[in-house]
Ligand SMILES: CC(=O)N[C@H]1[C@@H](OP(=O)(O)O)O[C@H](CO)[C@@H](O)[C@@H]1O
């Protein structure tokens with residue numbers, strides 16, 4: 393047995409895997425998937441149970457992060473400890489690949505294999521097998537040994553520090569270089585990883601530090617706001633999570649051109665995380681967080697617990713709540729960028745065409761899809777749920793705008809587009825201004841992953857440029873009434889979909905029944921798919937009238953419930 397495997401076994405004894413538990417990789421690229429966490433949270437001593445459960449998972453993910461780094465010649469890999477918008481007693485861990493993307497999908501199975509190894513010895517064996525399969529030399533004494541580089545951070549959850557210890561123990565066992573970035577938002581860690589791996593290259597993404605992140609965003613924001621009158625304060629609900637101190641630091645760096653009123657910033661009270669606040673609360677409850685006391689027509693936004701989701705909303709003059717979700721953010725961003733590209737004169741020259749496109753999931757409101765296609769004249773791609781799918785599809789465009797309806801998304805530019813934007817020569821002062829704005833926009837947007845802080849600044853810039861309040865933004869198109877229902881079934885795995893999850897292949901015959909129902913409703917659309925994060929099937933429906941959308945959802949849910 394090598395000294396490394398011996399060290400792995402020794403350290404693993406401090407982080408034993410709970411018997412009778414198995415772990416999976418969820419839709420969000422988190423292990424364990426949210427279903428496992430949530431079911432654990434129901435036990436009598438939730439936080440202790442959770443901590444024990446995840447301890448072994450995080451230790452093993454640490455081993456995998458090191459292997460991933462070695463497999464990529466020593467490139468730096470990121471590990472983020474967070475459970476996002478979920479309850480404070482939950483936690484999870486995600487890996488970040490070198491360019492700041494989520495872990496390549498083919499590696500998810502390795503994560504699952506290591507996480508589920510039954511004993512310390514089996515774990516060491518699986519680790520060795522994996523290293524062999526990937527031709528990685530794991531002996532630090534060997535000449536071919538590549539020292540792994542791993543950086544990590546956590547959100548504000550109480551279980552975070554103990555899990556960081558588990559991670560750290562794994563990295564030490566395999567002789568990795570490690571840097572602890574302590575508290576960070578998920579997108580900040582993605583930024584750091586990309587900066588490290590591109591440092592000193594023509595693609596250098598920014599200064600490798602949290603300050604560097606603030607400086608980059610602040611400079612871009614201030615450039616875009618030059619000569620643009622302020623549209624006043626935005627109220628931001630930070631879900632009582634890590635986004636609060638980070639937004640405050642960002643706002644301080646920007647200065648007076650960005651006015652925000654931060655609410656729900658109690659990070660010293662961990663039980664308040666995502667409780668009665670945050671992007672998920674607002675989206676699912678369709679109401680203001682009780683702590684926000686916004687005046688009618690005042691702009692409000694909510695982040696989630698790790699600040700990678702953003703939704704906007706306002707109360708109309710008559711008091712009705714209006715949500716400006718990820719679809720509205722995507723359409724706003726796509727139209728603004730499309731206009732800038734045109735105004736910069738880029739698309740008039742055949743060779744330097746920049747094709748802007750939008751990526752959505754089946755949960756995007758049908759009205760948003762029609763608006764993008766018919767009004768903005770831009771192509772739309774629909775992918776399965778989960779940002780890893782959207783991000784991948786967005787890379788097919790020169791400029792790909794992707795958002796899930798729940799507010800997770802960003803804009804990605806291809807290298808060719810970046811080059812055109814950097815080198816294009818403006819032919820008039822108006823073109824020059826548009827071009828400068830486009831160049832600043834590239835810096836303002838966190839292209840590694842959906843980033844609530846970066847997206848917030850993006851929306852603020854666009855609204856200021858358009859001189860729009862939330863009502864004008866909301867008026868761009870009217871959402872079709874819709875309904876999302878959660879149906880508990882005995883085995884959700886029997887629901888198999890195709891066509892970006894919009895149609896069921898199995899159980900056989902169910903799709904035909906859904907089709908027959910949908911046909912009866914004006915502008916009706918409905919689909920059912922197994923959730924990747926909860927033990928349930930989700931049914932979505934929309935139709936021209938509220939009552940019809942509700943009825944359609946109920947009837948489709950009844951069909952699903954029979955299985
Ligand atoms: C309808 C819906 O909102 N689904 C969410 C939810 O996935 P499900 O697979 O539907 O449970 O959690 C994912 C992770 O946060 C998120 O990416 C996705 O949008």
Ligand SMILES: [Mg+2]
Pocket residue numbers: 476477696697698699700701
């Ligand atoms: Mg999140």
